[in-house]
Amino acid sequence: MAQAAQQNFVAGERFDVRNPRSGAIDYHFDAPSTAQLQADLAALRVAQRAWSARSQDERIAVLKRWRAAWLARQPAITAALAIDTGRHLIATSEVGSVLGMIDRWCGDAPKLALEEDFRSPSNPNISYHSQYVPYPLVGIISPWNFPVSLCFIDAIPALLAGCAVYVKPSEVTPRFVVPAMQSIADVPELAAVFRLQPGGRATGEALVGLADIVCFTGSVATGRAVAENAARHFVPAFLELGGNDPLIITASADLERATDVALRATCLATGQACQSIERVYVHRSLYDRFVAR
Numbered sequence: 001m002a003q004a005a006q007q008n009f010v011a012g013e014r015f016d017v018r019n020p021r022s023g024a025i026d027y028h029f030d031a032p033s034t035a036q037l038q039a040d041l042a043a044l045r046v047a048q049r050a051w052s053a054r055s056q057d058e059r060i061a062v063l064k065r066w067r068a069a070w071l072a073r074q075p076a077i078t079a080a081l082a083i084d085t086g087r088h089l090i091a092t093s094e095v096g097s098v099l100g101m102i103d104r105w106c107g108d109a110p111k112l113a114l115e116e117d118f119r120s121p122s123n124p125n126i127s128y129h130s131q132y133v134p135y136p137l138v139g140i141i142s143p144w145n146f147p148v149s150l151c152f153i154d155a156i157p158a159l160l161a162g163c164a165v166y167v168k169p170s171e172v173t174p175r176f177v178v179p180a181m182q183s184i185a186d187v188p189e190l191a192a193v194f195r196l197q198p199g200g201r202a203t204g205e206a207l208v209g210l211a212d213i214v215c216f217t218g219s220v221a222t223g224r225a226v227a228e229n230a231a232r233h234f235v236p237a238f239l240e241l242g243g244n245d246p247l248i249i250t251a252s253a254d255l256e257r258a259t260d261v262a263l264r265a266t267c268l269a270t271g272q273a274c275q276s277i278e279r280v281y282v283h284r285s286l287y288d289r290f291v292a293r
Helices: 002-006 034-053 057-087 088-112 150-160 177-185 202-209 220-232 255-271 285-293
Strands: 014-018 024-030 116-119 127-130 137-141 164-168 195-196 211-216 235-242 243-248 278-282
Touching: 002 088, 024 164, 034 137, 034 164, 034 177, 034 202, 057 088, 057 150, 137 202, 150 164, 150 195, 150 211, 164 202, 177 195, 195 202, 211 220, 220 235, 243 255, 243 285, 255 278, 255 285
Parallel strands: 137 164, 137 211, 164 195, 211 235, 243 278
Antiparallel strands: 014 024, 116 127
């Protein structure tokens, strides 16, 4: 199975990956060439037709089978992720969160794509019928700070909607891809429409131009470039970009709780999280005691 998963990683630009614990470069992968990327996406588009023709209950059943495969591969995925991030406890939680995502979306999916008949509020003589149709191919570019959860948080609902999905995880944290793809290969119906392939900037830029819709999580600067590239191809782009998060502590705040929250929110994942606190505004009446704590 490992050999089958590795065959997806066709030669292209070679990337060296550094182990954050030792500082050594101890992992390598090849990004896809443009021709290979185009071929992979074309295959996903063909398979998507049959996938979208399945009933939603059938797609839910496939995702539930993948849940079991993910659970079986969870130790290997966690170990690979922990090497790249240097965070074993957070890696354990992050990989486990995928199970919750599958459960949540399998439960919610039937309620999200219901057909609806309604009349125009401005002209009662006009009636409408709404029907949801999946985008054939979703391209996802995910970041390095939470490589697993921010990869699947968009992929799972897209799959349940009937889309095919191609994910380009960060080239900084790619080790989880092999065991993750092994879990996907355990469910052939899913493997036909779902692929993860790490790559660099060139892969991401090409993906934006070839997908029907793009989801990107990352920096403001790169997000702006993704949005501009997507606009040139008339491709919708959903962006979750880095912020500048403040914490406001009011005069009525519980000081003990406020200091605990400030410390945790600042240091979570060594500050490498989109919700990490970067500045704190403290009411003048609490300032000295807050700083002292």
